[in-house]
Amino acid sequence: LIVIVIALALGLSLSHRNEGFKATFIARCEGFHGKSKGYDCQKIWSAFEQAYVGQDPCKVPVEAYDPLIAAAPFEPACNRMMFWSKTQDFVHDFTEKKDCFVTLEDTLLGFTLDGLTWCGKEGSSETFTTGCPGWSQCEKNPVRSFWIRASDGFAASACGDVTAMLNGSIDTPFSPTSIFGSIEVKRFNSTTVKTLTVVLVTQESPTTNCTNASLKDLQKELDQGIKYTCKDVPESKINECSSRPDVPCGACW
Ligand code: AVW
DSSP states (O other): OOOHHHHHHHHHHHHHHHHHHHHHHHHHHHHHOOSSOOOOOHHHHHHHHTTTTOTTTTTGGGGGGGHHHHHSSOOOOOOBBOOOSOOOOHHHHHHHHSOEEEEOGGGGHHHHHTOOOBBBBTTOOOSSSSSSTTTSTTTOHHHHHHHHHHHHHHHHHHOOOEEEEEEESSOOOOOOSHHHHIIIHHHHOOOTEEEEEEEEEEEESOOOOTTTHHHHHHHHSTTTTOEEEEHHHEEEHHHHHTTTOOOOOOOOO
């Protein structure tokens, strides 16, 4: 009897966890206040789920999410798109306070899946949230493949003047192996993207500035015709700007 009770409890808690993931997905999707309304979140869930359900969690290719991107395409936000690398908390704190830039995490898909972990299992039709491979544990894991595909699509939709916040407190603000360096920068197309402004966020006593060697590598990766500029901006200046509603975004750096 004890065994049956334990098995039942385990089964229940597992199915609850899985239902919990879907519930979170749908709730976030429906709670997203994007520009265009009327997303079919059930349809988007189905397109999402088909990418990894029943699959070996180390064999989910980036392309598995193509139907998801097709079901919830990125809407171009010309002149407002914000990319980032190694500045995750800082940039989102900034975009939350000042409503002038759109990061991937401010789009329907990025918002819905931000911070979540998921995977499937061969021979199962369920979504699991525990026991999934870590980011670097195997290359083709469902979470990593999703963020690569989403970043690729987001960068492909970029247009006008594009901004990227990089970390001026580390030796290599532009990492060629990061998603920004390996996916997004390569995807910017000079027919739609006019300029790229790198905002290098520095501490009071900067360790890095815009002459950093890694930023030369960034320029080499850029499609010819995209005008590049870089600005060293102290963290304090950006914080001050985001705390003052009267200061226009254009004056933050
Ligand atoms: P990041 P990215 N292990 O700050 O340029 C675990 O390097 O890559 O910025 N998690 C990882 C790893 C790793 N080795 N690498 C990346 N991540 C995950 C989408 C983790 O969640 C936006 F549009 C980490 O916090 C940005 O422009 C996050 O990726 C661009 O891609 C950021 O790593 C930022 O990607």
